[in-house]
Amino acid sequence: MLAEQITKENIEAMLRVFYTRILKDDLVGPYFIHELGDDLNNRYWKPHLKILLDFWATQLLGEESYQRNPLGPHTLMDDLSPEVFERWLKIFFKTIDEWYAPEAATRFKEKGKSIAEGFMDELGLT
Ligand code: HEM
Structure with missing residues (x-):
């Protein structure tokens, strides 16, 4: 059943599916x-998934658990391109649509798209 409401529990589960797919993608995975x-269960991914959960809960649920600079690490990846962002968004949209009912899905996707566009702007990729 598609979720009508975005909750911390379903964000956490969705993120695992999303990053499992991301890791398998030839363009974004590397x-x-x-x-x-x-490996999502290794000692690097575990804290990273928690950071991402806090990030989305802060974006969408009014939490204040994420207090970092989300753009930071992306500025150090000097070969990011619009194509990589497009692929990221394509996988993101597909995963969101499999988890959430239309209203919640639209909210989630619009937030992701606008953050991705903001990143691209800041990185000089637009
Ligand atoms: C071109 C697509 C992207 C790639 C290849 C990418 C890659 C990465 C990588 C490898 C990290 C981990 C860096 C580290 O801890 O050493 C990271 C961190 C992060 N990414 Fe992305 N990312 C992309 C797009 C996005 C988008 C569109 C969002 C948000 C909608 C996002 C949100 C974040 C956040 C919140 C962090 C954690 C930053 C922190 O607080 O340390 N990323 N990204």
Whole structure:
């Protein structure tokens, strides 16, 4: 059943599916494998998934658990391109649509898209 409400529990479960797919993707996967390895249960991914959960809970649920600079690590990846962002968004949209009912899905996707566009702007990729 598609979720009508975005909750911390369903964000956490969705993120695991999303990053499992990201790791398998030929274009986006290597960036993550380079920084964090290819196993979501390893000692790099575990804290990273918690950071991402806090990030989305802060974006969408009014939490204040994420207090970092989300753009930071992306400024150090000097070969990011619009194509990589497009692929990231494509996998993100597909995963969100499999988890959430239309209203919640639209909210989640619009937030992701606008953050991705903001990143691209800041990185000089637009
Ligand atoms: C081109 C697509 C992207 C790639 C290849 C990418 C890659 C990465 C990698 C490898 C890290 C981990 C860096 C580290 O800890 O060493 C990271 C961190 C992060 N990414 Fe992305 N990312 C992309 C797009 C996005 C988008 C669109 C968002 C948000 C909608 C996002 C949100 C974040 C956040 C919140 C962090 C954690 C930053 C922190 O607080 O340390 N990323 N990204």
